[in-house]
Amino acid sequence: MTCTHRFLDKGLRVTKAFIAPLWINGVRVPRIDILRLARDIRGSLKGLHQDTVVVMPKNPLVSVIARKVALECGLPYALDYGSIQRSPDVRHVYLDEHGNVGLSRGWSYPLQDDCARLVSTSGSTGNPETVVHSSHAIAFQARVLAERLGVGAESNMLLPIPVSHAYGASVVELWLNHNVPLIIECGDVIAGTLRSLLERRISTIDVVPSMLQILVKLSRRNTDLRAALSRLDLLNVGGDVLPLGLANEVERECGQKVFDGYGLSEAGPNVAISGPGVYKKGTVGLPLRGVEVRVDARDEVYVRSPSLLSGYLRGTNVVKQVNKDGWLRTGDLGSIDSEGYLSIRGRSKSAIIVNGKTIAPFEVEEAARASGVCEDVAVICTRGQSQLSDRIHVFFIPGRVHTPQRQVEILKDVVRTFGAGPVVLHRILSFPRLPSGKIDKKALKESVS
Known part of the structure; x- marks a missing residue:
C-alpha cells in the first residue's frame, strides 16, 4: 500500500x-x-x-x-x-x-x-x-x-x-x-x-x-x-x-x-x-x-x-x-x-531434568503422538524438593485407538523410553490455548501445582 x-x-x-x-x-x-x-x-x-x-x-x-x-x-x-x-x-x-x-x-x-x-x-x-x-x-x-x-x-x-x-x-x-x-x-x-x-x-x-x-x-x-x-x-x-x-x-x-x-x-x-x-x-x-x-x-x-x-x-x-x-x-x-x-x-527453560537426565518435552510429545493413542498431547514437569521427587505430567486428548487402560499403558511406556521417572497422566477433552494458538503450558502447570 x-x-x-x-x-x-x-x-x-x-x-x-x-x-x-x-x-x-x-x-x-x-x-x-x-x-x-x-x-x-x-x-x-x-x-x-x-x-x-x-x-x-x-x-x-x-x-x-x-x-x-x-x-x-x-x-x-x-x-x-x-x-x-x-x-x-x-x-x-x-x-x-x-x-x-x-x-x-x-x-x-x-x-x-x-x-x-x-x-x-x-x-x-x-x-x-x-x-x-x-x-x-x-x-x-x-x-x-x-x-x-x-x-x-x-x-x-x-x-x-x-x-x-x-x-x-x-x-x-x-x-x-x-x-x-x-x-x-x-x-x-x-x-x-x-x-x-x-x-x-x-x-x-x-x-x-x-x-x-x-x-x-x-x-x-x-x-x-x-x-x-x-x-x-x-x-x-x-x-x-x-x-x-x-x-x-x-x-x-x-x-x-x-x-x-x-x-x-x-x-x-x-x-x-x-x-x-x-x-x-x-x-x-x-x-x-x-x-x-x-x-x-x-x-x-x-x-x-x-x-x-x-x-x-x-x-x-x-x-x-x-x-x-x-x-x-x-x-x-x-x-x-x-x-x-x-x-x-x-x-x-522447558527442559525437564528428572533423575539427572535432561529431556526435551517436545521429543516426548512427538513420540506420544507417533504412538497413535492420542490426538494431541502436552508434557510439563513439576519440581519437587529434589530431582527424585520431580514429576512428569502428560496431558492428552485420547484417540479412538485402544481402550483407555491400554492408552495409559502405552503412554507410560513412551515416557519411560526417555529414561524419565514417575509420570502422571491427565486425560482431557481440550487444551487451554493462548491467542496465538499455542497450548498454554503455564495454565497446565498451574492446574497441578
Whole structure:
C-alpha cells in the first residue's frame, strides 16, 4: 500500500496511490473506504505529543491502517492493550473501533529516538514482556520476508492469525508496503478460513500447528477442502514446534510440503523460514538474508539481526537484551546442520531434568503422538524438593485407538523410553490455548501445582 503524507492530506483526490486488495472476514474492503479511514485517522492523531504511544484497537481494519498512519505522524504504536498496560506511566492514547482518539493517559516520557512499535510476547513459558522495535527493524523484516516467500501483487495471502501478534504484524507489512493482497480472518477463524479456502484462489496461508491439524482432519471428509489445500503455493506454519508426524500427514493427505519457520517477538519476529528452493523436512529452513544464527555448547540458539528488539519496555525504561556483540539469547534449543538448516526442539527453560537426565518435552510429545493413542498431547514437569521427587505430567486428548487402560499403558511406556521417572497422566477433552494458538503450558502447570 502506497500511503504517503500527500495522499493522506489530499485524501480522495489522489488516484495514483496503489492499494493492494484487502478482505476482512470474507468481505472486500473498498479502496475508497481505506483512503477515507486513513485520512480520518490522520486527523485524529494530528497535534498529539511526539512521545505519545498510539494503542491499536481490536478492529483489524482500523488497526492495520492506523499503524501506518501513526508512523507517518512520527508516533510509536502498540499492537495490543497489554503491551502498554504494563507501563502505564508512558504517555499513550487508545484508538476506538472507528479510529477516534480517546483521552491521553500517562506521563510524557521519551522512549527513545526510534521507538516505532510495541508488541507483547506470548508468555507461554513465563510472564509476558513488552518488546520495542524500531522502524528500521520493521522495514527490514518485511523486505526479507517478502523475498523468502516470493510473494507479490499476484499473491493472495490468507492470514488467520491475529494482526496484533508479531508474525501477523509482519504479514500485514507485506500488504502495507509490498502490495501483497491480504485476506484477514479474525472472527470465527476456523469457519472463516474454510470459507476463504473454498471461495477464492488462495496462494499462501499462515497457520499454527494446532490449526493445521484441524484443517487436515476436516479435509479427510471434505474433498473440496483437500483440493484447495493441494492448490496452495505455500502452506506456512509457525508459532510452535511442528510435529514431524503432522508434516508427513499433510504431505500424504494433501500432497503439500509444509514450510516451517522459526521466530520470536524479540527478533522482529522472523529468524529462519522455509520457502521455494529453501526446504528440508524436519527443519525450519535457512536464516533470512542478513540474519545470523549460532548454537552454543548447550544447544541454545542465539540470533543477530537488523530486526532485533531495541529492548523490553519496563516501567518507563527500554532495557536492552542483546549482548555487547549484538547477539540475542533466544532461550530455544536447536541445531544447525552442515548445509545451514536450523532445527528447533523447544524452549530451554522447558527442559525437564528428572533423575539427572535432561529431556526435551517436545521429543516426548512427538513420540506420544507417533504412538497413535492420542490426538494431541502436552508434557510439563513439576519440581519437587529434589530431582527424585520431580514429576512428569502428560496431558492428552485420547484417540479412538485402544481402550483407555491400554492408552495409559502405552503412554507410560513412551515416557519411560526417555529414561524419565514417575509420570502422571491427565486425560482431557481440550487444551487451554493462548491467542496465538499455542497450548498454554503455564495454565497446565498451574492446574497441578
